[in-house]
Amino acid sequence: MENNHxxxxxxxxxxxxxxxxxxxxxxxxxxxxxTQKNVELFNTAIEINNxxxxxxxxxxxxxxxxTEQVQLTSEYTGKVISAMxxxxxxxxxxxxxxxxxxxxxxxNATDFGHSPAAAPKKKAA
Numbered sequence: 001m002e003n004n005h006x007x008x009x010x011x012x013x014x015x016x017x018x019x020x021x022x023x024x025x026x027x028x029x030x031x032x033x034x035t036q037k038n039v040e041l042f043n044t045a046i047e048i049n050n051x052x053x054x055x056x057x058x059x060x061x062x063x064x065x066x067t068e069q070v071q072l073t074s075e076y077t078g079k080v081i082s083a084m085x086x087x088x089x090x091x092x093x094x095x096x097x098x099x100x101x102x103x104x105x106x107x108n109a110t111d112f113g114h115s116p117a118a119a120p121k122k123k124a125a
Contacts, residue, residue: 048076
């Protein structure tokens with residue numbers, strides 16, 4: 001009995017494992033970058049909240065209080081929009097990594113399907 005099928009299965013399993021590791025690496029990179037942006041946005045929210053609370057502690061007239069609150073709200077809105085743009089850019093930039101991974105995986109699967117090890121060996125007469 002030939003081990004051709006076992007060899008073929010081992011080769012396929014190894015290629016699949018390598019492909020999964022590569023995908024895991026891409027995912028970790030993207031998730032790490034998005035998590036960093038999320039942490040930055042959270043820190044900004046805390047900072048703006050502290051500024052809002054500090055405004056309430058100052059004895060100012062109502063008009064100046066409202067003006068400063070509007071300014072802080074505008075500042076926070078700008079930072080949220082910037083964080084969203086950064087996150088979108090991270091996702092867009094990751095497209096090339098995912099596409100290269102996908103194309104490489106398809107090529108490997110195609111090559112594997114056409115490799116001599118994948119073809120059944122004829123028994124000698």
